[in-house]
Amino acid sequence: MDDPYDLVLGMFAVGIAAVMLVAGELYLVMRPDPPEIYAPPPLVVTSSIN
Numbered sequence: 001m002d003d004p005y006d007l008v009l010g011m012f013a014v015g016i017a018a019v020m021l022v023a024g025e026l027y028l029v030m031r032p033d034p035p036e037i038y039a040p041p042p043l044v045v046t047s048s049i050n
Helices: 004-030
Strands: none
Touching: none
16 A cells, blocks of 8 residues: 555445445345245146147
8 A cells, every 4th residue: 555546446445335235235125025926827728729
């Protein structure tokens, strides 16, 4: 850390990482919940082709 710009660059990197962590947490909190009831497709598929 001979250059004072190294400290500025490091602080900038820590700030960007903090913003990304907050944005990720907000995404995880605000995303919609998946549907709770899963309806499986019908087991028998009928066709009108004879």
